[in-house]
Amino acid sequence: xxxxxxxxxxxxxxxxxxxxxxxxxxxxxxxxxxxxxxxxxxxxxxxxxxxxxxxxxxxxxxxxxxxxxxxxxxxxxxxxxxxxxxxxxxxxxxxxxxxxxxxxxxxxxxxxxxxxxxxxxxxxxxxxxxxxxxxxxxxxxxxxxxxxxxxxxxxxxxxxxxxxxxxxxxxxxxxxxxxxxxxxxxxxxxxxxxxxxxxxxxxxxxxxxxxxxxxxxxxxxxxxxxxxxxxxxxxxxxxxxxxxxxxxxxxxxxxxxxxxxxxxxxxxxxxxxxxxxxxxxxxxxxxxxxxxxxxxxxxxxxxxxxxxxxxxxxxxxxxxxxxxxxxxxxxxxxxxxxxxxxxxxxxxxxxxxxxxxxxxxxxxxxxxxxxxxxxxx
Amino acid sequence: xxxxxxxxxxxxxxxxxxxxxxxxxxxxxxxxxxxxxxxxxxxxxxxxxxxxxxxxxxxxxxxxxxxxxxxxxxxxxxxxxxxxxxxxxxxxxxxxxxxxxxxxxxxxxxxxxxxxxxxxxxxxxxxxxxxxxxxxxxxxxxxxxxxxxxxxxxxxxxxxxxxxxxxxxxxxxxxxxxxxxxxxxxxxxxxxxxxxxxxxxxxxxxxxxxxxxxxxxxxxxxxxxxxxxxxxxxxxxxxxxxxxxxxxxxxxxxxxxxxxxxxxxxxxxxxxxxxxxxxxxxxxxxxxxxxxxxxxxxxxxxxxxxxxxxxxxxxxxxxxxxxx
Numbered sequence: 001x002x003x004x005x006x007x008x009x010x011x012x013x014x015x016x017x018x019x020x021x022x023x024x025x026x027x028x029x030x031x032x033x034x035x036x037x038x039x040x041x042x043x044x045x046x047x048x049x050x051x052x053x054x055x056x057x058x059x060x061x062x063x064x065x066x067x068x069x070x071x072x073x074x075x076x077x078x079x080x081x082x083x084x085x086x087x088x089x090x091x092x093x094x095x096x097x098x099x100x101x102x103x104x105x106x107x108x109x110x111x112x113x114x115x116x117x118x119x120x121x122x123x124x125x126x127x128x129x130x131x132x133x134x135x136x137x138x139x140x141x142x143x144x145x146x147x148x149x150x151x152x153x154x155x156x157x158x159x160x161x162x163x164x165x166x167x168x169x170x171x172x173x174x175x176x177x178x179x180x181x182x183x184x185x186x187x188x189x190x191x192x193x194x195x196x197x198x199x200x201x202x203x204x205x206x207x208x209x210x211x212x213x214x215x216x217x218x219x220x221x222x223x224x225x226x227x228x229x230x231x232x233x234x235x236x237x238x239x240x241x242x243x244x245x246x247x248x249x250x251x252x253x254x255x256x257x258x259x260x261x262x263x264x265x266x267x268x269x270x271x272x273x274x275x276x277x278x279x280x281x282x283x284x285x286x287x288x289x290x291x292x293x294x295x296x297x298x299x300x301x302x303x304x305x306x307x308x309x310x311x312x313x314x315x316x317x318x319x320x321x322x323x324x325x326x327x328x329x330x331x332x333x334x335x336x337x338x339x340x341x342x343x344x345x346x347x348x349x350x351x352x353x354x355x356x357x358x359x360x361x362x363x364x365x366x367x368x369x370x371x372x373x374x375x376x377x
Numbered sequence: 378x379x380x381x382x383x384x385x386x387x388x389x390x391x392x393x394x395x396x397x398x399x400x401x402x403x404x405x406x407x408x409x410x411x412x413x414x415x416x417x418x419x420x421x422x423x424x425x426x427x428x429x430x431x432x433x434x435x436x437x438x439x440x441x442x443x444x445x446x447x448x449x450x451x452x453x454x455x456x457x458x459x460x461x462x463x464x465x466x467x468x469x470x471x472x473x474x475x476x477x478x479x480x481x482x483x484x485x486x487x488x489x490x491x492x493x494x495x496x497x498x499x500x501x502x503x504x505x506x507x508x509x510x511x512x513x514x515x516x517x518x519x520x521x522x523x524x525x526x527x528x529x530x531x532x533x534x535x536x537x538x539x540x541x542x543x544x545x546x547x548x549x550x551x552x553x554x555x556x557x558x559x560x561x562x563x564x565x566x567x568x569x570x571x572x573x574x575x576x577x578x579x580x581x582x583x584x585x586x587x588x589x590x591x592x593x594x595x596x597x598x599x600x601x602x603x604x605x606x607x608x609x610x611x612x613x614x615x616x617x618x619x620x621x622x623x624x625x626x627x628x629x630x631x632x633x634x635x636x637x638x639x640x641x642x643x644x645x646x647x648x649x650x651x652x653x654x655x656x657x658x659x660x661x662x663x664x665x666x667x668x669x670x671x672x673x674x675x676x677x678x679x680x681x682x683x684x685x686x687x688x689x690x691x692x693x694x695x696x697x698x699x700x701x
Contacts, residue, residue, distance in 0.1 A: 016682075016684055053687070054682045055682045055685030055687035059685035125626070227682075
């Protein structure tokens with residue numbers, strides 16, 4: 001970071017001096033609002049990552065409660081979705097997936113467990129890499145696809161570009177806007193505003209939140225991922241709350257427009273259709289899951305293979321899973337430290353709940369970065 | 378991992394004659410008194426995929442790894458190295474020659490020699506390509522443990538972080554972002570000699586941040602010494618290519634492996650002197666003071682990011698590229 005070769009432009013949004021100014025502004029805004037806690041929810045694991053990684057939580061004013069919402073696609077991937085991938089892998093089909101999906105526990109096994117038993121599971125960094133891997137062999141290869149609209153667009157683009165005949169997709173892709181409705185309507189929710197994810201909004205456009213804001217009378221601020229982006233987004237949010245203004249503010253204009261990326265949206269909806277489905281620990285989310293349209297049946301692993309889940313489900317799930325409160329944590333009702341398993345029975349190398357698996361998971365982040373301890377200045 | 382090693386091996390096998398440093402210290406190597414000097418000994422098995430990577434290969438790694446473990450104990454003049462080779466049937470002869478040449482070059486840089494060795498061939502599929510084990514012995518007038526930190530001491534990092542781990546990861550996962558990523562794998566005994574000559578007794582602890590990176594090494598140093606460490610994030614040296622790749626992959630460079638860097642704990646009054654000595658060596662050009670030891674929060678490492686503070690914990694498992 002002290003290296004002179006560092007490019008200044010990248011560091012514009014990492015200027016600690018401006019960070020301190022914004023932190024002071026947050027304090028003044030909280031004072032002006034004059035009550036506590038003021039709860040704001042973000043719905044993106046990358047926001048939590050940045051908050052944790054830069055130690056922002058330790059410098060937030062005490063009155064400001066920034067809650068982690070259901071923003072980790074790996075964490076909300078439901079057990080049966082993991083089970084489908086595990087069953088396919090155990091039946092001898094090659095599976096390619098993102099690194100964070102490997103250790104996500106299914107009902108009885110994770111993909112990592114399947115791999116240890118001899119299944120062929122490879123980690124890829126992008127869908128393109130999975131397609132390349134399929135091209136190199138005759139064997140069937142299933143890309144276990146997870147992620148929100150950001151990565152779903154990449155999957156769609158790969159399919160539109162054409163894939164080899166032995167390639168298919170098992171989609172666990174999710175769509176963010178509907179789950180915000182669910183969380184906003186939860187009776188326990190005390191959320192006064194949503195911080196929306198800048199990269200997802202770059203695709204959907206910030207206009208997608210206008211109806212939401214109207215319906216739920218909760219303001220939304222679209223924010224980027226550099227520490228200054230997050231602090232500035234929170235400052236906009238507190239201004240809206242102070243002035244009792246209910247609207248959408250785009251605090252990430254260098255990437256996000258009202259319309260979003262039309263081409264990406266078109267690709268997304270040509271390949272996928274939204275259907276209702278469970279998000280792990282949250283609820284059934286209408287239109288929250290992205291599945292392949294009928295036109296893409298030939299590359300849809302669910303239609304191409306007979307996936308035998310019954311074989312997996314003859315086992316009972318481990319008992320400690322019943323104590324897991326991932327759902328409440330992702331709904332913003334509980335903190336990781338409220339969970340009896342956190343840091344004792346549930347650890348990164350032996351996760352019980354999905355929030356401990358992904359580097360974007362709330363519990364994993366809190367365990368790694370220490371939540372909000374008092375660390376002096 | 379450390380807990381597992383302790384439970385299975387250390388508790389059962391420990392035992393060191395006299396005042397030496399043995400298995401239970403779980404340091405970079407062992408030391409036994411020999412006349413008015415210390416005999417320092419260390420061993421390391423090297424497996425890496427891929428065997429050839431930008432900036433080095435398994436041969437260079439096997440020499441540097443062991444020479445550096447000796448150097449971290451304060452033993453910079455290598456008496457002898459051993460090298461055991463376990464090779465998979467069918468491993469290409471040309472590749473083996475390339476590895477052997479790397480061993481030779483690295484030995485020359487470290488002013489060390491392989492004095493004895495062993496070769497075993499295993500059947501195809503019984504091991505993955507090539508495994509090297511090297512053992513090193515050296516004499517030292519004074520042993521520097523990794524547990525010698527006190528409140529008030531400063532931590533010097535001898536150069537940029539993350540170079541090795543990211544170069545290997547990029548090659549292993551075939552990520553098209555290698556660009557300027559190059560492993561830093563290098564024998565550090567010459568560099569460490571200069572630091573020890575400049576700092577003498579004021580150099581109180583050393584550790585090379587290999588697997589688990591700077592985060593893991595600092596946590597271990599803090600725990601063993603019972604001090605707190607505050608790491609100043611903005612002063613940690615990092616190459617632009619590493620910063621960009623880590624950012625893209627969502628991996629914290631502080632947990633990425635290095636194979637040519639050292640963390641050196643020094644008494645505050647000697648810090649500038651040691652820093653200058655390091656900077657005058659080609660492998661220490663980017664050296665910087667990056668941390669301070671405190672009496673508060675013993676055993677914990679706090680990272681000051683410039684925006685706020687967070688705890689730095691020991692990473693679990695291998696860092697994997699994440700989704701978005």
